[in-house]
Amino acid sequence: MVKSISVIGAGYVGLVTAACFAELGHRVTLLEIDGERLNALEQGVLPVHEPDLPELWQRHWAGGRLRLTSDYEQGLDGSEFVFIAVGTPSTRNGRPDLRWVRSAARGIAEAANGPIIVVNKSTVPVGTADLVAGIIARYKRSNHNFAVVSNPEFLREGLAVFDFLHPIRVVVGSADVNAAQAVAQLYEPLGCPIILCDARTAELSKYASNAFLAARISFINEIALLCDKLGVNVVDVARVVGMEPRCGDGYLGAGLGWGGSCLPKDVRGLIYMAASRGVSAPLIRSVLRVNLRQPRMVVAKLQKLLGSTKGKTVGILGLSFKPNSDDMREASSLSVISLLQEQGCRIKAYDPVAMKTAAKLMPTVTYCADAYEVAEGSDALILVTEWDEFKELDMRRISSSMNCPILIDGRNLYDPEQMIKAGFIYEGVGRGEISRKQPKAALVKHKIQLELEAVESIQS
Ligand SMILES: NC(=O)c1ccc[n+]([C@@H]2O[C@H](COP(=O)([O-])OP(=O)(O)OC[C@H]3O[C@@H](n4cnc5c(N)ncnc54)[C@H](O)[C@@H]3O)[C@@H](O)[C@H]2O)c1
Known part of the structure; x- marks a missing residue:
C-alpha cells in the first residue's frame, strides 16, 4: 500500500532513503534546512556524488512521487512516517553531537498535525530513542500519538542505492510493537531478514557493526606491519585468512586505514559511550590507535626512499575517503597531505569527483x-584512493614522466611485479617481499641521485 513518508535531511542517507522509498512506490517529502542544498535539488542537481542516485532521483522527482521543502508543517502534512536522517558528527571528546537530532525532533513535535511514527535512521547513541520521545512529549502541539522507532542505516557510500534496495538485514527497534511492525512492513518488499528488537539494541548494534568493520581493517594493518618486517605479502595472508568461513573475507584490505563520515566517528562514539558507563574498551581504543598510525607509516615509507622530503613534489592519486564517493570527511588524503606539507613538500593531486570539496x-x-x-x-x-580508473592507467607513461619514479601504493591496488616492470620503485603496505625484488639498478640510480643532491646542497 502506498504510504506518505517524510525524510528529514538531504544528505547521503536522507537522499537515498527518500529516492528508494519513492522507488518502492511511496509518496515521499524530503525536508532540508540548508537553503543551498535545497536550491540545488530544486534545479535537479544532487549535492552528493552517489552512483545510481541521479537517475532514481530524476525519475521520481519528474514523476511527482518526491517533493522537497524546508517547512516542517508542509513537510509533515499527512505523513504517516517521518525518518530522521540528519548528521551526528563527533564532538571533540568523541561524544556524538545530537543537536541536529534534537532540532529535528522538536520540529516534528511542533509541526505534526496527526499521528505519526518517528523513525530514527541517524546513527545515535543508546538512549536516543527515549531522548527523541521526551523532546516530542515536551513540545508537541497536538494530542495525537507519536511513536518512536530506531531503524539504523547500514548502507555503504558508493553503493548506497544498491545497499538500500538489497539490504542484508533491516533492524527495527521500539517499545511500540505496532509502530515497529508498521516500519518493518515498509521494508518487506525487499525480502531481507528484519530484526525486531528494542530501541537500545538497535542503537548499539549499529555502533558494534561499524566498530567491528574498523577492527578488521586495523587488525590486517597490524599484520601488514609485521609482513613488512618479515618479508611476507599481506595480500596473500589476508586471502588465506578470508577463505576461512569463521573469519570471512570482507574488510581485510591493508592500507592507509579507514576514514569517512561513519567509522571514525562511530568508533569514537562507542569509546565515549563505554567510558561514560565505566567500561574502558581497550580493544576498541586500539582499533582507533592503529588507524591513526597508518598515514604516518605510509609517509615514513616515502621518507625512507626519498631521503629528505623537503622541497619535493609529491603526487596524490585519489582524495575521497573511498572510491565512487565525493565524501572527504576524515579521508586519509587529509592526513597524508597535511603530514607531507608539514615536511615542506609541494602537493599535486587528482580525484575523479572529490576535487571541488577537497579544494575548500x-x-x-x-x-x-x-x-x-x-x-x-x-x-x-x-x-x-583506489578508484577503478587508476587500475587502467598507462603506468609506463606515468613512471617515465616522473622526476623520480617512486610509487607508494597506499591501498595495495597494483601488482608489485608489474609496477617494477613499468619502471617504478614500488612500495605497498605490508608487501615486504617486494623490496627484495626491486631491480637493484633502479634503487642504485635513485640513491646516486640522492647523493648528488646532498653534495650539491653542501656546495651551495
Ligand atoms: N553517510 C553514510 O554512509 C551513512 C551510512 C549509515 C548511517 N549514516 C548515518 O546517517 C546520518 C546522516 O548521515 P549523512 O552522511 O547522510 O549526513 P549528511 O551530513 O550528509 O546530511 C545531513 C543533512 O541533514 C540536514 N539537516 C541537519 N539538521 C536538519 C534539520 N533539523 N532539519 C532538516 N534537515 C537537517 C543537513 O543540512 C544535511 O543536508 C548520520 O547519523 C550518519 O552517521 C551515514
Whole structure:
C-alpha cells in the first residue's frame, strides 16, 4: 500500500532513503534546512556524488512521487512516517553531537498535525530513542500519538542505492510493537531478514557493526606491519585468512586505514559511550590507535626512499575517503597531505569527483586534470584512493614522466611485479617481499641521485 513518508535531511542517507522509498512506490517529502542544498535539488542537481542516485532521483522527482521543502508543517502534512536522517558528527571528546537530532525532533513535535511514527535512521547513541520521545512529549502541539522507532542505516557510500534496495538485514527497534511492525512492513518488499528488537539494541548494534568493520581493517594493518618486517605479502595472508568461513573475507584490505563520515566517528562514539558507563574498551581504543598510525607509516615509507622530503613534489592519486564517493570527511588524503606539507613538500593531486570539496579543505594543493598531469615531474606518487580508473592507467607513461619514479601504493591496488616492470620503485603496505625484488639498478640510480643532491646542497 502506498504510504506518505517524510525524510528529514538531504544528505547521503536522507537522499537515498527518500529516492528508494519513492522507488518502492511511496509518496515521499524530503525536508532540508540548508537553503543551498535545497536550491540545488530544486534545479535537479544532487549535492552528493552517489552512483545510481541521479537517475532514481530524476525519475521520481519528474514523476511527482518526491517533493522537497524546508517547512516542517508542509513537510509533515499527512505523513504517516517521518525518518530522521540528519548528521551526528563527533564532538571533540568523541561524544556524538545530537543537536541536529534534537532540532529535528522538536520540529516534528511542533509541526505534526496527526499521528505519526518517528523513525530514527541517524546513527545515535543508546538512549536516543527515549531522548527523541521526551523532546516530542515536551513540545508537541497536538494530542495525537507519536511513536518512536530506531531503524539504523547500514548502507555503504558508493553503493548506497544498491545497499538500500538489497539490504542484508533491516533492524527495527521500539517499545511500540505496532509502530515497529508498521516500519518493518515498509521494508518487506525487499525480502531481507528484519530484526525486531528494542530501541537500545538497535542503537548499539549499529555502533558494534561499524566498530567491528574498523577492527578488521586495523587488525590486517597490524599484520601488514609485521609482513613488512618479515618479508611476507599481506595480500596473500589476508586471502588465506578470508577463505576461512569463521573469519570471512570482507574488510581485510591493508592500507592507509579507514576514514569517512561513519567509522571514525562511530568508533569514537562507542569509546565515549563505554567510558561514560565505566567500561574502558581497550580493544576498541586500539582499533582507533592503529588507524591513526597508518598515514604516518605510509609517509615514513616515502621518507625512507626519498631521503629528505623537503622541497619535493609529491603526487596524490585519489582524495575521497573511498572510491565512487565525493565524501572527504576524515579521508586519509587529509592526513597524508597535511603530514607531507608539514615536511615542506609541494602537493599535486587528482580525484575523479572529490576535487571541488577537497579544494575548500586544502586550498594550497595543486589540482590536476588527470593522473598523468599529477605524475609529470613529481618526485613520488602516493595512491590514496583506489578508484577503478587508476587500475587502467598507462603506468609506463606515468613512471617515465616522473622526476623520480617512486610509487607508494597506499591501498595495495597494483601488482608489485608489474609496477617494477613499468619502471617504478614500488612500495605497498605490508608487501615486504617486494623490496627484495626491486631491480637493484633502479634503487642504485635513485640513491646516486640522492647523493648528488646532498653534495650539491653542501656546495651551495
Ligand atoms: N553517510 C553514510 O554512509 C551513512 C551510512 C549509515 C548511517 N549514516 C548515518 O546517517 C546520518 C546522516 O548521515 P549523512 O552522511 O547522510 O549526513 P549528511 O551530513 O550528509 O546530511 C545531513 C543533512 O541533514 C540536514 N539537516 C541537519 N539538521 C536538519 C534539520 N533539523 N532539519 C532538516 N534537515 C537537517 C543537513 O543540512 C544535511 O543536508 C548520520 O547519523 C550518519 O552517521 C551515514
